[in-house]
Amino acid sequence: MSPKRSATQAIHWALPYWTRGEAGRQTPEDLFRVLYFGWLVAFSFKVLGASWDVSWHFKWLRDDLAPPHLLNSVGTAIALTLTIIHLYTGYGVDRTAQRLIGWGTAIFLIAVPLDLINHRINGLDITSWSPSHMMLYIGTLLMVSGVTRGWFVGAPPGRTRTLVLGALGVFLLENVWFPAQHQEYGVFGIAAWDRGRPEAEPILLQFAADQMGRAVDRAMVVKFSLPVxxxxxxxxxxxxxxxxxxxxxxxxxxxxxxxxxxxxxxxxxxxxxxxxxxxxxxxxxxxxxxxxxxxxxxxxxxxxxxxxxxxxxxxxxxxxxxxxxxxxxxxxxxxxxxxxxxxxxxxxxxxxxxxxxxxxxxxxxxxxxxxxxxxxxxxxx
Structure with missing residues (x-):
């Protein structure tokens, strides 16, 4: 089957569901599965992008359009689409789940431009625990919590229900633990410096040193790697x-x-x-x-x-x-x-x-x- 025909069939299947409704309305099983499969895909892209992102920032100077950011943006785009569907149609969520998803997505989207502005003003914004970064984590936390709530109250009993709840638990753990990765990468960054083979590119080390107002030395590397x-x-x-x-x-x-x-x-x-x-x-x-x-x-x-x-x-x-x-x-x-x-x-x-x-x-x-x-x-x- 050609991609064009597949897309046409998907649109014909989905269009009847595009009606305004309140949260908690009866959701057909096939639609419910598609919505939550979409969330699993969205979170998978976001996790892959996030994993690459933290490693990227310990090697290269920051870039708004860096590949990890683009990969994460694919997940964000899918999540935004699903959020709009939940908010408009009311399918697949109760009121609590709908609000958590809506607020989480809103906080995340507000945090994105704030983070860009923050980096324009403060350069690297060395720690992953900064306010704009925390807004990104909190937004994702609410988003995943809302999806977990929606699946918990709407999925039929059985093995699939338990497995998806477990998978959502993994996504939630990844988001909560993400800022702590700064220290986990940091100790390896210090060890690499001590071996005389820094993992960070010279341009990143110099930029960080200039931002701290000091020379590129071990003390600077420690402050960059373990800032909390x-x-x-x-x-x-x-x-x-x-x-x-x-x-x-x-x-x-x-x-x-x-x-x-x-x-x-x-x-x-x-x-x-x-x-x-x-x-x-x-x-x-x-x-x-x-x-x-x-x-x-x-x-x-x-x-x-x-x-x-x-x-x-x-x-x-x-x-x-x-x-x-x-x-x-x-x-x-x-x-x-x-x-x-x-x-x-x-x-x-x-x-x-x-x-x-x-x-x-x-x-x-x-x-x-x-x-x-x-x-x-x-x-x-």
Missing amino acids: PDELYPVYGVAAAMLVLIVARAMTGRLLTATAVAAAYVAYRAVIWPLLAVTGFPRSAVPLFLIAGALMVDLAFLIRNPVLRALAGSLAVTVVVDRALHLQSAAYLTPPLVSPMVLAAGGVLLAVLWLAVEWALTRFRLRAQDMEAVVSATANP
Whole structure:
């Protein structure tokens, strides 16, 4: 079948659905599958572009039209198209999912020109934790959360529903963890400098040095590579990454979901950096310790009481992540380690956030058993 004929058939199939409607309207199964398959494609492009982007920025001087940005833009264009469909037709989403997707896309699109302006004014904007960058992450966070909510309430029970929820958990983890990659690439950048073979091009090193007002030396490379406090990396790993895994585990209700989501993300990172390295781009540390923390999350869910689960789980995650970071550091390069007391503070923060998430999961009926109850009631009125 020719591409032209295929496109014509797709248009004829889609046009009857292009009608104004409120969120929550009955969505045909074939349309629902197409919409959410489209989201998986969009997020895949965005993840691939983002992975290349962070490596690119440790090698080349920034360029608005750099290939990673263009690849990411393909995903953004698909996401924008799907957002318009959800907002206009109301298909495939309830009101909460529609609002999350709409606000997430809006924040992301506002952040894009702000980030361009920021770079025009501030040059490299060395840290991935800058305000304009954070707006991009927050916009994507809301977008993925809305899609996850829409799939959770609309997908029929079964293996596909669970697998897609898991995949959305991986996309969410990638987005949340993305800024922490600065430190993971940074330690390799410093190691490359110390070996006398910098991975960054001279033009990038000189630009960064000029922006800092100093010579191209090791101190400049360290400041460029690790521009935030060392404590941020492990605390963020305990308090932020684990929350994504907690939500994923609760929404699927499946044993070892958190471990599977973390392992899938780590496996992706373990595959993508050799591919980048082969083409001459910088390598990065891979957060293997996330898998150890995720396993503790899964084990914590064997505890039925949510308060006890949050407290015991936070303690287990903190202790195991601390040990895993030390083991990984001994065998493989990682961002700088910190004292156990710093990680303990992260564990306290995790406990507070975990308790809040347990409340929210119950309040907004986002646990797997909540949806099972709804399906059961519908099947047996």
